[in-house]
Amino acid sequence: MMQIKFFRAIWGMEEPTLQANLLKIKEAGFDGVEMMVPLDTKSQEELRELLKEFRLDLIASQWAASGRTYTEYLRSFEEHLYTNALLKPLFSNSQTGKDYYSPDQTAQLIQRAAEIAQETGVPVLHETHRGKFTFHTRSTEYFLHKFPDLRLAADFSHWCNVCESFLDDQPEIMDLAISRVDHIHARVGHTQSTQVSDPRAPEWQEALQHHLNWWDAIVNTHRQKGTQVFTICPEFGPYPYMPEKPYSREPLADLWEINLYMKDLLQKRYNQV
Structure with missing residues (x-):
């Protein structure tokens, strides 16, 4: 039977210290944390010890690569992937490249990620994300074939946001993408935003169902091919992903409760007790 492990992103956590955030994640029943490995050695060692203390798995994110030129970005990208690998995470989840990079530049980034994964033994996944090479269905399809x-x-x-649709008119591309997915960010978006205000609300049930259908297909694909461990991270985030009331800046829903709701919903849906 395939085991599904649930992770909580450090993004949006509000406890005053890393230790307090990781303890809260552990006590809520998550199996691990998804976060970037710090570049400085002291912070790396702190994270290493806390993961060991709380017996939490790590998914290392890569979102911070930067540079004024492509060459500078490539060097930063490599640095973050090598640094992530130091803590031996399950894998690196990378927001890779820029939506305006040329196909050849993007191909070089994908190739370097594969080489670093081979060298370090830490797989690299590429997250479907606005502003990156995976920003759109068709652009992603090109590289999935390449x-x-x-x-x-x-x-x-x-x-959903970029295409202003629930992608019903792109079944072939979605089937291809689903066949290549090894990790889910379980956040519900809609045609005008990457995050609904509250997935429990009746007005967002259509959006939720579309995402559940995709997630079901991904989980079933891995069950059929005999995957032993699969990972899901409920990833509803703070403002500006979470809408706020004007003037008071009060969030429209409780972020922590929403992510717990999504974990519990998917645990029950996939028979994880």
Whole structure:
């Protein structure tokens, strides 16, 4: 039977210290944390010890690569992937490249990620995300065909937003993408935003159902091929992802409760007790 592990992103956590945030994640029943590995050695060691203390798995995110030029970005990208690998996470989940990079530049980034994964033994997944090479269905399809070993982290809320649809008219592309997904970001988006205000609300049930259908297909694909462990991260985030009331800046819903709701919903749906 395939085990599904649930992770909580450090993004949006509000406790005053990393230790307090990780303790809250552990006590809520999550199996691990998804976060970037710090570049400085002292912070890396702190994270290493806390993960060991709380017996939490790590998914290492890569979202911070930067540079004024492509060459500078590539060097930063490599640095973050190598740094992530130091803590031996399950994998790196990378927001890779820029939506305006040329196909050749993007291909170089994908190839370097594959080389670093081979060198370090830490797989690299590429998250479907606005502003990155995976920002759109068609652009992602091109690279999925070009690189048969390319694997994805699915956050299809971004595609709903970019395409202004629930992607019903793109079944072939969605089937291809789903066949390459190894990790789910379980956030619900809609045609005008990457995050509904509250997935429990009746007005968002259509959006929720579309995402559940995609997630079901991904989980079933891995069950059929005999995957032993699969990972899901409920990833509803703070403002500006979470809408706020004007003037008071009060969030429209409780972020922590929403992510717990999504974990519990998917645990029950996939028979994880």
